Amino acid sequence: xxxxxxxxxxxxxxxxxxxxxxxxxxxxxxxxxxxxxxxxxxxxxxxxxxxxxxxxxxxxxxxxxxxxxxxxxxxxxxxxxxxxxxxxxxxxxxxxxxxxxxxxxxxxxxxxxxxxxxxxxxxxxxxxxxxxxxxxxxxxxxxxxxxxxxxxxxxxxxxxxxxxxxxxxxxxxxxxxxxxxxxxxxxxxxxxxxxxxxxxxxxxxxxxxxxxxxxxxxxxxxxxxxxxxxxxxxxxxxxxxxxxxxxxxxxxxxxxxxxxxxxxxxxxxxxxxxxxxxxxxxxxxxxxxxxxxxxxxxxxxxxxxxxxxxxxxxxxxxxxxxxxxxxxxxxxxxxxxxxxxxxxxxxxxxxxxxxxxxxxxxxxxxxxxxxxxxxxxxxxxxxxxxxxxxxxxxxxxxx
Numbered sequence: 001x002x003x004x005x006x007x008x009x010x011x012x013x014x015x016x017x018x019x020x021x022x023x024x025x026x027x028x029x030x031x032x033x034x035x036x037x038x039x040x041x042x043x044x045x046x047x048x049x050x051x052x053x054x055x056x057x058x059x060x061x062x063x064x065x066x067x068x069x070x071x072x073x074x075x076x077x078x079x080x081x082x083x084x085x086x087x088x089x090x091x092x093x094x095x096x097x098x099x100x101x102x103x104x105x106x107x108x109x110x111x112x113x114x115x116x117x118x119x120x121x122x123x124x125x126x127x128x129x130x131x132x133x134x135x136x137x138x139x140x141x142x143x144x145x146x147x148x149x150x151x152x153x154x155x156x157x158x159x160x161x162x163x164x165x166x167x168x169x170x171x172x173x174x175x176x177x178x179x180x181x182x183x184x185x186x187x188x189x190x191x192x193x194x195x196x197x198x199x200x201x202x203x204x205x206x207x208x209x210x211x212x213x214x215x216x217x218x219x220x221x222x223x224x225x226x227x228x229x230x231x232x233x234x235x236x237x238x239x240x241x242x243x244x245x246x247x248x249x250x251x252x253x254x255x256x257x258x259x260x261x262x263x264x265x266x267x268x269x270x271x272x273x274x275x276x277x278x279x280x281x282x283x284x285x286x287x288x289x290x291x292x293x294x295x296x297x298x299x300x301x302x303x304x305x306x307x308x309x310x311x312x313x314x315x316x317x318x319x320x321x322x323x324x325x326x327x328x329x330x331x332x333x334x335x336x337x338x339x340x341x342x343x344x345x346x347x348x349x350x351x352x353x354x355x356x357x358x359x360x361x362x363x364x365x366x367x368x369x370x371x372x373x374x375x376x377x378x379x380x381x382x383x384x385x386x387x388x389x390x391x392x393x394x395x396x397x398x399x
Contacts, residue, residue, distance in 0.1 A: 017331055022334060022341065031083075031085075032289065032328065033288075035075075035092070035094070035293065036293070037094065037096060038097055038292065038293060038294045039100045039103060040066055040295070041060055041064065042060075042102070043098045044133070044169070045169055045170075047166055052098070055233070055306050057308070057309070058310050059294070060098075063294055064295050067293075067295040071297040071319070072111055075293050075319045078323060079091060080119050081323060089123070090127060091126055092126075092127050093126050093128050094129050094290075095129070098295075099132060099133055100130050102136070105140055113148070115128075116128075128150040130151075133179065134178070137181075142185060142186060142193070145193055151194070152195055154179065154196075154197055155200075158199060158214065159209060159210065160174070160177075162202060163176045163179070164176050166200070167179075183217045187218055194220060196221030199225065200224075201225065201227065201246070202227075204237070207252075211263075219261050221261060221263075222262070223264045223265070224263065226242055228306075230307055230363055230376050231367070232308070233307055240379050247383065250387060250391070251391075253266060268283040272284040272357075273385065281361070282361070283356070283357060285340065291333070297318045297319040298315075298317070299327055300315060301361075304362025305365070306362075336361050342372065344364075344372050344373055346374050350374075350382075356375075356378075360375060363375040363376050
């Protein structure tokens with residue numbers, strides 16, 4: 001199908017939604033509220049599953065090491081322009097990479113000041129988070145993050161064995177000790193900055209042991225991420241293994257005498273199973289979309305698309321030539337806000353459509369046909385949703 005959207009190339013064999021037709025039907029995109037800024041395009045770890053460096057997309061090789069001050073200023077201006085046009089009083093800014101803390105305390109502080117000061121000129125508040133591997137969280141860095149009100153999300157994959165199996169330095173040394181030193185400093189000294197943990201699921205690891213190993217630092221939230229994959233690059237474990245893994249975590253989490261932490265995927269699935277609207281772009285039918293700005297100012301779709309062909313996450317747009325309103329009308333971004341219109345026939349027939357929503361967009365990729373397949377984790381999500389429904393039925397039943 002063709003579209004009258006702004007210039008921007010599509011990923012190979014990705015079917016575009018017809019944006020002009022969507023607009024004629026009355027569809028309108030929701031404004032962007034979360035902006036992920038790739039302030040550093042390299043990392044000090046070499047995690048074997050990394051979506052940036054270890055899959056088919058080679059975009060990172062074409063990026064400068066760091067986002068320049070001019071690119072950062074232009075990005076901030078574009079965000080302010082978008083916020084003012086849509087009357088947004090607050091936006092979320094995520095400093096990302098690579099490893100964003102490679103900028104050092106001064107570099108991080110300057111990035112925050114540039115964006116915050118630009119947005120304040122239009123009366124928009126910027127809420128900042130940095131997503132880090134945690135190895136560079138020392139006292140000086142945390143003092144700087146506290147001064148500039150930057151919350152901190154840390155990637156950690158469980159106990160020492162589970163974490164060091166995948167998250168190693170380029171020399172092959174495990175990173176667990178460095179990460180935990182930073183985490184304990186964060187949670188003990190500046191607990192108000194602690195945003196939560198990202199943990200990539202390894203189906204070979206004990207799910208309850210992994211969950212319990214994450215609790216000692218008192219995380220306000222744990223985000224269990226499914227390994228990035230699609231129909232052309234299957235996840236490491238067979239279908240159903242990840243659903244069973246998360247179901248075991250659910251039983252331990254839901255069976256605790258008090259709520260120990262939020263587990264985002266479980267909270268969101270419970271919310272949608274009970275009829276609520278999803279607050280994430282990978283659960284339920286939602287219009288929530290994040291935009292990624294690379295170190296050179298190029299606008300990309302979600303990093304999960306990097307598991308596909310080289311350039312799959314690219315839009316052909318950038319902050320120097322294009323506004324974020326133009327980004328909203330790019331076929332890739334529109335597809336992620338188009339709800340049921342962008343889903344496969346199999347998904348449309350599924351009784352759990354309103355809960356699952358087709359799954360993570362990047363996990364739907366099928367070589368030769370693009371992103372209109374069910375998620376490669378379809379069996380896992382159906383298993384987990386069914387498990388949650390049965391738990392709800394049991395807990396609601398009279399004694």
